[in-house]
Amino acid sequence: MAKIIVVTSGKGGVGKTTSSAAIGTGLALSGHKTVIVDFDIGLRNLDLIMGCERRVVYDFVNVINGEANLKQTLIKDKRVDNLFILPASQTRDKDALTKEGVEKVLNELAKDFEFIICDSPAGIEAGAMMALYFADEAVVVTNPEVSSVRDSDRILGMLSSKSRRAERGEDAIKEHLLLTRYNPERVAKGEMLSVEDVQEILAIPLIGVIPESQAVLNASNSGQPVTLDQDSDAGQAYLDTVSRLLGNTVDFRFLTVEKKGLLKRIFGG
Amino acid sequence: MSLLDYFRSTKKKSASTAKERLQIIVAHERNRRSGPDYLPQLERDILEVIRKYVDIPADQISVSLEQRSDELSVLELNVSFPDEKR
Numbered sequence: 001m002a003k004i005i006v007v008t009s010g011k012g013g014v015g016k017t018t019s020s021a022a023i024g025t026g027l028a029l030s031g032h033k034t035v036i037v038d039f040d041i042g043l044r045n046l047d048l049i050m051g052c053e054r055r056v057v058y059d060f061v062n063v064i065n066g067e068a069n070l071k072q073t074l075i076k077d078k079r080v081d082n083l084f085i086l087p088a089s090q091t092r093d094k095d096a097l098t099k100e101g102v103e104k105v106l107n108e109l110a111k112d113f114e115f116i117i118c119d120s121p122a123g124i125e126a127g128a129m130m131a132l133y134f135a136d137e138a139v140v141v142t143n144p145e146v147s148s149v150r151d152s153d154r155i156l157g158m159l160s161s162k163s164r165r166a167e168r169g170e171d172a173i174k175e176h177l178l179l180t181r182y183n184p185e186r187v188a189k190g191e192m193l194s195v196e197d198v199q200e201i202l203a204i205p206l207i208g209v210i211p212e213s214q215a216v217l218n219a220s221n222s223g224q225p226v227t228l229d230q231d232s233d234a235g236q237a238y239l240d241t242v243s244r245l246l247g248n249t250v251d252f253r254f255l256t257v258e259k260k261g262l263l264k265r266i267f268g269g
Numbered sequence: 270m271s272l273l274d275y276f277r278s279t280k281k282k283s284a285s286t287a288k289e290r291l292q293i294i295v296a297h298e299r300n301r302r303s304g305p306d307y308l309p310q311l312e313r314d315i316l317e318v319i320r321k322y323v324d325i326p327a328d329q330i331s332v333s334l335e336q337r338s339d340e341l342s343v344l345e346l347n348v349s350f351p352d353e354k355r
Contacts, residue, residue, distance in 0.1 A: 146287050146290065146291055149291050150294060150295060150298075153295045153298065153299070157298075157299070157302045161302075189282075190282025190283070190284045191282065191283055191284055192284055193287055193288060193291075194284070197284065197287075197288045200288075201288070201291050201292060201295055
């Protein structure tokens with residue numbers, strides 16, 4: 001049975017699409033057949049982050065409307081086996097995603113895939129609700145910053161009351177906290193909320209901490225999910241996150257200030 | 270370095286301010302979320318009734334519903350009246 005994981009946050013710009021791409025790619029690298037679904041109708045961007053923007057022919061809404069089938073629509077990643085992308089539609093019709101339509105598509109994907117990653121749009125409107133409605137697990141992407149933490153708490157409320165699991169009275173969605181853009185130097189100076197602070201406020205288990213990293217922008221510039229940059233701190237932090245999602249216990253890295261060596265002090269870096 | 274730290278530590282760090290503010294607003298919003306849907310409307314209605322008699326700003330009233338046990342919920346109404354005697 002496929003596991004449906006929603007990547008959500010409430011607030012925009014915190015790294016949902018980056019995280020969806022990185023986690024999906026990491027799962028596929030670990031040998032699990034994975035599809036990443038872009039729920040951001042009208043503001044399609046997962047294709048750009050994954051570097052397949054010129055290969056989009058059909059989209060999610062075409063499949064729902066029966067204008068194309070899944071096989072025609074899914075884009076197979078050229079770098080990683082077992083990895084597929086379902087692009088969002090660029091339509092301006094807000095009601096393009098119906099609950100029945102989404103359910104039909106997810107059911108069909110579930111026959112073929114081990115993991116379905118739902119990349120949620122920002123906000124708490126219909127699109128975000130649709131992305132989380134069918135989820136089994138949720139990765140709540142949060143920046144160590146007041147508005148992001150508050151919005152994450154809002155989304156946690158939605159996860160526990162507006163999902164299918166909540167409506168049916170089933171086991172609750174398993175929630176995970178993913179802290180992104182973490183800057184240990186500023187935390188040490190008392191200028192940024194620490195991992196412990198955010199965890200204390202949101203009170204959900206931590207699945208990963210991604211350091212603020214130049215690798216993330218470099219990755220999106222070139223359309224490479226950051227997990228493929230395995231030398232980078234962010235790439236490694238995402239791979240650790242994926243390993244934890246798969247049930248492994250992995251020590252957290254990149255939480256403290258890296259001590260600069262003499263050469264780095266002199267030459268910078 | 271240590272001297273610098275000494276001076277720095279006298280000022281309150283912005284991260285701890287952020288944490289305190291978040292703890293308060295998140296607790297407030299969770300409370301509201303867990304309460305019944307009619308609570309905000311009830312709060313507005315009560316405010317209107319009191320305003321008929323005393324002029325108080327909206328933030329001087331708070332209404333909360335606390336579940337004490339399975340059978341007992343307590344509706345708590347807190348109104349701060351202005352200083353001057355009427």
